[in-house]
Amino acid sequence: MHIELADYLEAKFPLDERSLNTDVRQACFERLGRKRGVLHCLDVGTGTGAMVRRLLDSELKTSLAITAVDHDASALKIGAIAIAAQLNRLGYRARAHASGIEAEHAGRQIRVDLLCRGLFEFEPAKSARYDFISAHSFMDIVPMARALSLFSAWLAQEGVLYATLNYDGDTALFPLYRDPAFETAVLAEYDASMERRRVQGEPTGGARSGRRLYSLLAETGFDVAAYGSSDWNITPREGRYRDRDADVLRALLFMIRGESERQPGIDRDRLARWYAERSAQLESGALGMIVHQLDIVATRRQDLIAFA
Numbered sequence: 461m462h463i464e465l466a467d468y469l470e471a472k473f474p475l476d477e478r479s480l481n482t483d484v485r486q487a488c489f490e491r492l493g494r495k496r497g498v499l500h501c502l503d504v505g506t507g508t509g510a511m512v513r514r515l516l517d518s519e520l521k522t523s524l525a526i527t528a529v530d531h532d533a534s535a536l537k538i539g540a541i542a543i544a545a546q547l548n549r550l551g552y553r554a555r556a557h558a559s560g561i562e563a564e565h566a567g568r569q570i571r572v573d574l575l576c577r578g579l580f581e582f583e584p585a586k587s588a589r590y591d592f593i594s595a596h597s598f599m600d601i602v603p604m605a606r607a608l609s610l611f612s613a614w615l616a617q618e619g620v621l622y623a624t625l626n627y628d629g630d631t632a633l634f635p636l637y638r639d640p641a642f643e644t645a646v647l648a649e650y651d652a653s654m655e656r657r658r659v660q661g662e663p664t665g666g667a668r669s670g671r672r673l674y675s676l677l678a679e680t681g682f683d684v685a686a687y688g689s690s691d692w693n694i695t696p697r698e699g700r701y702r703d704r705d706a707d708v709l710r711a712l713l714f715m716i717r718g719e720s721e722r723q724p725g726i727d728r729d730r731l732a733r734w735y736a737e738r739s740a741q742l743e744s745g746a747l748g749m750i751v752h753q754l755d756i757v758a759t760r761r762q763d764l765i766a767f768a
């Protein structure tokens with residue numbers, strides 16, 4: 461079972477939409493709604509542009525200049541098609557430009573630049589200071605302090621950082637497995653794989669990225685405005701999964717098994733039986749998974765003015 465990144469991202473889009481914390485989202489968009497003039501936005505680890513599409517669907521009225529960065533060219537390509545289709549649905553006429561899409565409607569201008577770049581290689585245009593940076597399902601896979609110091613440098617004073625769906629250390633499967641200790645060990649390996657992850661030699665946000673992010677924000681020049689849980693409830697309703705939840709669950713089971721397969725402490729036969737039984741429950745609509753995640757909106761602190 462292999463699922464392409466872009467397909468996985470599209471499958472989880474409606475699940476993410478249901479899961480985003482509504483209070484945190486409201487706090488974020490209320491702040492953005494106060495801004496006059498063009499709103500300059502940066503979405504990091506954009507994938508197929510989920511956050512760009514949310515911005516376009518929001519009630520913001522100002523013109524938008526959005527830069528969306530990801531190092532996966534094929535996800536960006538699918539994102540460009542989806543963004544153009546969405547603009548057309550909203551009554552714009554989307555046109556391609558050298559690095560993305562632009563559109564205009566009723567005096568409002570939208571420009572989206574989709575850049576195939578690693579976060580740490582990306583350099584904003586010299587004069588650019590963003591009003592808004594979004595990082596959705598991203599902070600667990602990058603060195604967080606380094607990413608935050610870049611965001612702090614790139615944001616305008618009181619600019620808004622919206623970091624969402626930050627995995628926070630708990631994946632639970634339902635119903636309880638007949639050998640709970642074995643499943644606990646398998647899920648612990650899954651979290652441990654995130655803790656072991658290194659990017660350019662540095663640890664990433666990892667399995668507890670939500671609470672780590674909350675603490676690091678204060679140390680890197682941000683004030684937390686609102687935060688709350690955005691757990692994935694991938695649970696059947698009357699024996700049926702919602703949206704494309706079954707595809708997400710299939711992909712997650714596969715990833716969880718993959719991490720344990722590499723570990724000498726996990727018996728391969730027991731793991732194969734666990735996977736077969738959990739997969740059968742999934743196919744009959746009996747498996748549930750709850751994944752704990754956090755959403756945070758923070759503002760960049762004002763620069764202190766030094767008086768001589």
Ligand SMILES: C[S@@+](CC[C@H](N)C(=O)[O-])C[C@H]1O[C@@H](n2cnc3c(N)ncnc32)[C@H](O)[C@@H]1O
Pocket residue numbers: 465469504505506507508509510511529530531532535577578579580595596597598601602
């Ligand atoms: C879990 S996906 C989230 C994508 C999107 N935000 C969403 O939720 O639909 C993480 C994305 O970050 C991208 N990514 C990972 N590390 C990156 C880096 N260092 N620089 C740029 N993109 C990165 C991946 O290619 C992937 O598209």
